[in-house]
Amino acid sequence: MLVIFFDLQGVIHKEFVPEGETMNAVYYNVVMERLLNRIRRVRPGMCKSGNWFLLHDNAPSHNAMYVCAGFIILP
16 A cells, blocks of 8 residues: 655655555554654745645544544644
8 A cells, every 4th residue: 555645746755554564543643753754854844834734534544533632743
């Protein structure tokens, strides 16, 4: 499975989920941490401005309380 994040300028971050790995809340939270680090590197202005948001579907791994409580955007 490929996980990909993009904006109007193109792909920001992509990674393959290792074979046998399940996209659960714990794994998704790790992906979110890597995404935030990537945004800081490739779109520093976007991260500093705070003028962006993450849009994702309502998959169980996205809605888990562990993810919602742990994913805080820090400049």
